[in-house]
Amino acid sequence: MRNTLSRRRLLSLFGATAGLSALKVDARAAPDTPWDLLVVGGGNAGLPAAIFAAERGARVLIVEAAGQIGGTLWLSSGQMSAAGTKLQAAKGIEDSPQSHYDDIMRISKGTADPQIMRLAVFNAAETFDWLMDNGFDVRDEHPITGTTHEPYSHARYAWGKDGGRSILRVLNEQLQPHIDAGRVSVLTSTEVTALVQSEDGTVTGVVTRDATGSTRLHSARNTLLTCGGYASNAEMFEQLEGARDYADVSYPFSQGVGITLSVAAGGYVRGGEHHLPLFGGTLASDAYPAPMIGSARPWPPERPPWEIYVNVRGERFLREDIASHDAHEQALLAQPDERCWVVFDEEIFSRAPQLVRGSFSGGWTQEDVRFAFDDGMNMFFKADSIEELAAAAQIDRDGLLATIADYNRGRADGQDRFGREHLPLPIAKAPFYAIQLQSWLLSTYAGVAVDDTLRVIRKDGSAIGNLYAAGELLGAGQFMGRSYCGGMLVTPALTFGRLLGQEFLELA
Numbered sequence: 402m403r404n405t406l407s408r409r410r411l412l413s414l415f416g417a418t419a420g421l422s423a424l425k426v427d428a429r430a431a432p433d434t435p436w437d438l439l440v441v442g443g444g445n446a447g448l449p450a451a452i453f454a455a456e457r458g459a460r461v462l463i464v465e466a467a468g469q470i471g472g473t474l475w476l477s478s479g480q481m482s483a484a485g486t487k488l489q490a491a492k493g494i495e496d497s498p499q500s501h502y503d504d505i506m507r508i509s510k511g512t513a514d515p516q517i518m519r520l521a522v523f524n525a526a527e528t529f530d531w532l533m534d535n536g537f538d539v540r541d542e543h544p545i546t547g548t549t550h551e552p553y554s555h556a557r558y559a560w561g562k563d564g565g566r567s568i569l570r571v572l573n574e575q576l577q578p579h580i581d582a583g584r585v586s587v588l589t590s591t592e593v594t595a596l597v598q599s600e601d602g603t604v605t606g607v608v609t610r611d612a613t614g615s616t617r618l619h620s621a622r623n624t625l626l627t628c629g630g631y632a633s634n635a636e637m638f639e640q641l642e643g644a645r646d647y648a649d650v651s652y653p654f655s656q657g658v659g660i661t662l663s664v665a666a667g668g669y670v671r672g673g674e675h676h677l678p679l680f681g682g683t684l685a686s687d688a689y690p691a692p693m694i695g696s697a698r699p700w701p702p703e704r705p706p707w708e709i710y711v712n713v714r715g716e717r718f719l720r721e722d723i724a725s726h727d728a729h730e731q732a733l734l735a736q737p738d739e740r741c742w743v744v745f746d747e748e749i750f751s752r753a754p755q756l757v758r759g760s761f762s763g764g765w766t767q768e769d770v771r772f773a774f775d776d777g778m779n780m781f782f783k784a785d786s787i788e789e790l791a792a793a794a795q796i797d798r799d800g801l802l803a804t805i806a807d808y809n810r811g812r813a814d815g816q817d818r819f820g821r822e823h824l825p826l827p828i829a830k831a832p833f834y835a836i837q838l839q840s841w842l843l844s845t846y847a848g849v850a851v852d853d854t855l856r857v858i859r860k861d862g863s864a865i866g867n868l869y870a871a872g873e874l875l876g877a878g879q880f881m882g883r884s885y886c887g888g889m890l891v892t893p894a895l896t897f898g899r900l901l902g903q904e905f906l907e908l909a
């Protein structure tokens with residue numbers, strides 16, 4: 402685990418799950434009889450794989466490092482995207498997987514993996530319908546085109562009333578009968594530490610270590626790695642994405658163990674070059690990775706900018722009112738340390754709609770923001786002059802002075818340097834304010850290479866016998882290239898789990 406805060410956060414999370422029916426777990430692992438399927442990680446992708454494999458009569462063992470199954474669904478907003486669903490049809494929305502595919506290629510500028518992404522979007526509707534048929538409780542106004550990422554051309558973006566937990570509730574209900582019938586066993590607080598391979602590299606089982614430190618061998622005819630990404634492993638993050646992991650916002654068990662296991666077994670990793678940060682994180686400190694305490698990431702059509710964004714040189718780098726999350730993210734990527742400051746004055750602070758929100762929604766009032774400045778909270782800077790503001794925030798003084806003068810001039814002339822049209826007020830009246838905004842990520846871009854039936858492959862394209870992978874372990878870069886496309890981690894994870902259990906795994 403990366404730090405004690407993550408542990409604490411995890412415990413408090415699990416303490417707050419009273420609404421979710423607990424799974425009755427019967428762990429009857431039999432080391433001498435190979436399991437038909439051994440699932441490493443009982444999260445978003447692993448649970449549907451177990452459910453659908455069990456429906457085919459398979460004996461399944463789920464090995465889960467955390468104290469409970471569910472994985473990132475405990476934290477995730479659970480936003481899904483699927484085209485051609487029954488829900489869309491019921492609401493008169495005409496859509497198709499091809500349109501979904503084309504949208505992702507448009508948003509990612511052709512950088513998503515055509516084969517993997519196609520497999521995900523052309524099978525997404527069936528997954529979404531299955532969840533709905535089994536009680537998935539979607540927000541009334543959904544599906545929508547989306548506002549937290551680049552909008553889709555059609556309303557195909559939907560999420561549960563209780564975020565990822567709405568999905569987990571359905572998965573738990575579908576899994577429980579298989580546990581009761583003895584088809585599925587679950588070992589929690591047990592981590593897989595190694596894969597066992599025969600001479601020709603075929604995977605024949607795994608080694609586990611439980612909370613007491615005991616190790617054990619489990620044989621299996623099929624091993625499926627669904628143990629998530631590496632967003633809580635700062636070292637691996639830097640190694641694979643060539644960037645720093647600044648924000649501590651991910652699932653603490655996302656340690657990248659699946660990457661290590663796959664590579665040790667002969668697989669390889671791809672996609673880290675697609676690294677793209679999210680915009681507008683307010684972190685608790687600069688002791689990275691630091692908890693995220695708020696965000697300033699407004700959607701310009703809903704809350705046009707009154708402020709400017711500057712980098713450490715004091716330069717603007719973006720047309721702030723552009724209606725594109727992607728433009729914000731790509732521009733941030735090019736800034737030193739993926740960092741910027743949002744700068745404004747007293748007049749703007751008093752008259753503009755609230756800018757800072759909680760990490761994902763709500764949580765902050767305008768009074769909280771004012772208190773943060775007055776109290777000298779980390780990342781919140783207030784000063785009587787621009788020179789003093791620059792010194793406090795450690796932004797280049799001359800750069801900031803020149804930029805504010807240039808912005809005010811461009812605003813007065815109606816000739817903004819970046820073509821910005823929303824220019825309600827100059828930055829002129831003391832006190833002056835700056836909030837340091839840092840990049841953040843929820844998930845990770847690099848992942849294990851697989852073929853079109855999700856078998857882990859070597860660099861020469863050959864498959865490692867009996868070893869499969871799905872979920873974030875494949876890397877966000879496969880599903881959305883260097884971009885963010887709404888729902889394109891949760892939905893593919895569930896879909897690939899379903900496809901593996903239903904079709905791809907050789908269970909007979």
Ligand SMILES: Cc1cc2nc3c(=O)[nH]c(=O)nc-3n(C[C@H](O)[C@H](O)[C@H](O)COP(=O)(O)OP(=O)(O)OC[C@H]3O[C@@H](n4cnc5c(N)ncnc54)[C@H](O)[C@@H]3O)c2cc1C
Nearest residue numbers: 442444445446466472473480593628654872873888890891
């Ligand atoms: C806060 C947050 C919000 C998000 N919101 C969205 C969203 O709205 N839409 C979207 O598409 N994506 C979203 N994502 C990303 C998405 O939720 C994840 O990519 C996805 O859920 C990952 O699914 P998974 O099955 O690959 O991994 P997980 O669901 O994380 O499951 C992996 C499981 O493996 C276990 N594990 C790890 N190591 C081991 C080991 N050695 N042995 C045994 N078990 C192990 C873990 O404990 C975990 O239970 C969000 C992510 C976060 C953190």
